[in-house]
Amino acid sequence: MEANSAGIAGMDDFVYLDDVRLPDSLAFFDRPLPYDSAFLREKVSYLLPEVREFARPWGAFAVHRPEPIGNGIRIGGAEFASALLARELGGLDTVFPFLASEGEELARWSAGVGEDLKKASFAVRFIALKEAEEALERHISEHWGIRALSAVAPGTLDEWPHSEQRPLFDLMGPVARRKGMILNSKLWLEPLVSSSGIYFHSPSGFHNCYLCRDDDCQWRRYSRREWRGRRSEAGVILGVVACGTRKL
DSSP states (O other): OOOOTTOEEEETTEEEEOOOOOOSSGGGOOSOOTTOOHHHHHHHHHHHHHHTTTOOOEEEEEOBOOEEETTEEEETTEEEOOHHHHHHHTTOSOEEEEEEEOOHHHHHHHHTSOGGGHHHHHHHHHHHHHHHHHHHHHHHHHHTTOSSEEEEOTTSBTTBOGGGHHHHHHHTHHHHHHHTOEEOTTSOEESSSEEEEEEEEOTTOOOGGGTOOOTTOTTOOSOGGGHHHHTTOOSOOOOTTGGGGGGO
C-alpha cells in the first residue's frame, strides 16, 4: 500500500499513520490531563503552538486473524498466554495489534525543558499520544466498517500481564525499528509516552475499565458496574487504552 494524501503508508503487513498533529489549543482536547489544574492548562496552552510545529506523534497497526491455542491465542505468529484474549478474541475474524507514540521529537524536547515546565511538557506528550491513538481508532473504524471498536493493552489488567509486552512488541517489530522505538529491560516502551495493544470488534463494547480493580484511577472512563448494561450497546468506543498512561 503506497502512502496517500492522508499520510497512510503500508510497511509490509502494517498500516502507518504519520500525519497526526497536536491540536491548536486545549479547546479541541476534551480529556483530563496528567496533574490537571487551571495553572497547568495555562502552561500547556502556551506550549502547544510552538510544539505542534515539530511534534510528530504516530500510530501503526497490523491486520491479523487470531488463532486460539489452548488457554491463549496466536496472532501473526506471536503467541499470547492470556485467557482474556482467548475469550475476547478467539471467535473473531480480524484483530488489529498496534503501536502509538508521542514520537522521538517530543521526547527529546521534553528532556531539555526546565523544571518549571516538566509537568506541562508531560501533559503535552500525553496529548500527542491520545491524538495518535484516536487517529488509529478512527481509521480502523472507518476503513473496516467497525462501529463497536474495543481494545486491550498488556499490563493494564492482571488477565493480560505486562510480561506479554514482549511478544506484542516482537510482532510489531518492523514498525518499531523504522520509528526508533525500543522495549527496555523493564518492558516499557521508549519513547516513554507510547502505548501498545490490540484493537478488535466487540459488539458488547469491551473496555479495560470493566475488569480493572483500581476504582480510584484518574483515567477510569467506565465503572465495573457498567459492564452488564454496556454489553448490549453498540457504538465506537474511543480512547480505550488511556489507562496505560497511568503507569508511566
